[in-house]
Amino acid sequence: MQRITSFPVLIITLINSTDIRTYRMSIVVEAPGFIQVFSDGSVKRFSPQTAAASPISTGGYQSKDVTIDASKPITARIFRPHDDDHVSEMPVLVYFHGGGFCIGSTTWLGYHIFLGNLAVTAKTIVYSVDYRMAPENKLPTAYEDCYSALEWLSTSKADDPWLQNADLSRVFLCGDSAGGNIAHHVAIKAIENRVHGVTVKGLVLIHPFFGSERRTELELAEGSGAEVAMNDMFWRLSLPEGADRDFYGCNFEKGEVAAAGYNWSLFSAVLVFVSGLDFLKERGVMYVEFLKKAGVSEVKLIEAEGEVHVFHVWFPESEATFMLQKQITDFIRSL
Incomplete structure (x- = not known):
């Protein structure tokens, strides 16, 4: 950009x-x-190339769109391996797309291919949420919408044939960029409120989008100006009126949860991905260090050297993306 x-x-x-x-x-x-x-x-x-959902298997997976709340609206796309009838139960990966809380959609072709392939590789039902976006709907709307999507999953298993073999005791929250930020905040609320029938086993944050009033070294580095300007723009559009970059939704070290001595030992296992060419890499590393210091028992960091921010969306069939899918699969199977 x-x-x-x-x-x-x-x-x-x-x-x-x-x-x-x-x-x-x-x-x-x-x-x-x-x-x-x-x-x-x-x-x-403006959207890049998009893909329609199809119940007919393409690439080894099927997909369909569902409505979470027509009044807002909140929708989602479900992906499943086409041969899942032979699997008694499968974990569910709930995915939140990125885009600085302002753009993006599960219908983007890059997301569609990546998530469909991930469903096949991980033998997992993937449930990708389209939440309301800023600036029309500023934070914390995205958190609220995505949490309600988690509740929908709980109430819809009995009625939706695509969820009949979904194992809601093994739910994973995943997202890239702003979606990684959302996964963190939805996990906090889900653990506090305990959505009926849903157990969050793990979090997967891909190149998470966090910030603060204080700049990192990479944000101040020569050559990062254009990326930092774009980053600043998305935060200005998405933060509530009057909030600065130390708003809890931006700075994970701020807010009631961080200040009140939240019991982080209850937090799920966390896998964080960063990219070597991404100026937000430092934020991901800082997030991992924060969780470890807070007492989260299992936190792992993986860096994709030589890769850019959300490369899996722009290059959904690259070798780096296939490796990312394998690493996510291994994480799911380990829990």
């Missing part, structure tokens, strides 16, 4: 029965090719 250097002006002409009025509506925030936010608060998103 390129640094934002200008804000173009869009001319809109409205025609009615009596007159013609011309309005000037400026783009106040832009991630070229992904999102534009206009001065009137409206938002336009």
Whole structure:
């Protein structure tokens, strides 16, 4: 992504029965090719290539879309190996997509291929959530939506034939970038509230999107300017009004849970992935160190050297992505 250097002006002409009025509506925030936010608060998103769900097996997996809450709306896409009828029970991996809380979708082709292949490799039901996004719905909306999706999983197992052999005693929360951030916060709430019938066995955070008012060395490094500017933009769009980067949703060391002596020994096993060419790598390492110091019993860090942020989305059939899927599979099978 390129640094934002200008804000173009869009001319809109409205025609009615009596007159013609011309309005000037400026783009106040832009991630070229992904999102534009206009001065009137409206938002336009651009998606890369997308994929439709299909109950017909392609690549060894089937997929379908479900509605979690039509009033909001919250939807999800379920992936399962096409031969899962021969498996008595399978773990469930709940996936939260990235995009700085502002863009992204489980329908993006990269996510569709990655998650379908992961379902096959791990012999796992993958349940990928499309939550409401900022700036229209600022944090903590994404956390609330994704937690309600976890509750839907609990109540829908008996009625949805695609979930009949889902083992809800082995649920894994997974996400990349902002989705990794979401997985952390949903896990905290799920452990506190104990969703009926659902046991979170582990967390998988891929290149997690965290921050703070204090910059890291990589964020200050020469050459990181464009990436840091984009990072800052997404935080400005997603944080609640009046909040800074030490908001608990951004800075995992802040907030009531961190300050009140939360019993981290109850936290699930955690696997964190970072990429060598990702300036957010330091944040992932800091998160691992925080969990270990807090008392989480099982925390593991894996670095993909020479890879960029969320490479598995942009290159879903690369060797690095296949290795990522194998490492996630090994983690699931170990618990």
